[in-house]
Amino acid sequence: MKAANNHFAKAEMLIRKPVSEVFKAFVDPEITSKFWFTKGSGKLEEDQTTEWTWEMYGFSLQVKTHVLHENKKIVIEWGAPNETTIVEWIFTELNESETFVSIINSGLKGDADKIIDQVRNSTEGFTLVLAGAKAFLEHNIRLNLVLDRFPKGLA
Template sequence: MKTENNKFAKAEMLIRKPVSEVFEAFVNPQITSKFWFTKGSGKLEENQKTEWTWEMYGFSLTVQTLVLQENKKIVIEWGNPDEITLVEWVFSPLNENETFVSIINSGFHGDSDKIIDQVRNSTEGFTLVLAGAKAYLEHNLQLNLVLDRFPKGLA
């Protein structure tokens, strides 16, 4: 995926686990639900649709997996039908027990203020997802970062 402008969100983090474990954590909803969404309809598969649910917010969305290169890359489309964006994960093994994960969300549409808001929200969200994944995979801790991003009464 090549971004043609600066209208994208980016979050990156080192996770001290083998690339196969980190990749599986983002493909398998039984693991992903420990740090991001609460339920997934199945594992990500190339050219297939999957539903992800955030039960705490009463929200679900369908993602379309465009690219699934084992232990290397995931690319999905997601969002409201009139606001579909791309999300790309790149998994770079640094050694047998360390993986650098880069997430880029691109394809935002709208006026400048709307795009800035989307980029900010996406950057915040994916940073929390990576921090939650790191805590879960490295230390078996569920930090509830996504749940606590919008506490009841403040959302």
């Protein structure tokens, strides 16, 4: 059976750390920059806009935070004008030392080929982000997954 709206991407991962620590890792750019973007203009705050920068790609974007429920959920809007999408993180505390993180990127627009491309890229990207967060939070290892996604000469 075909879903009524399959215009979304999803990535999920268990991170063996307390929910408060995992949540903070996605809100505070001092931590997030260890596994995703290289610089953020400030912590995520509800109804505020921040800027995230990937210096290795010479790319920045504005991020508008719509929902910030501590240790539960983050909802942002990001993307080029007229092509913004919604990204939602859901943090499920499994026990005092394990958190299940689900990331859904929705509101993808365009023809079928463009949506398929966006679903593929978003799923791949957020899977790398979650794997990088897991390695950093659980083992204090920086895997450079986002940096190595598009190596120089292949990008």
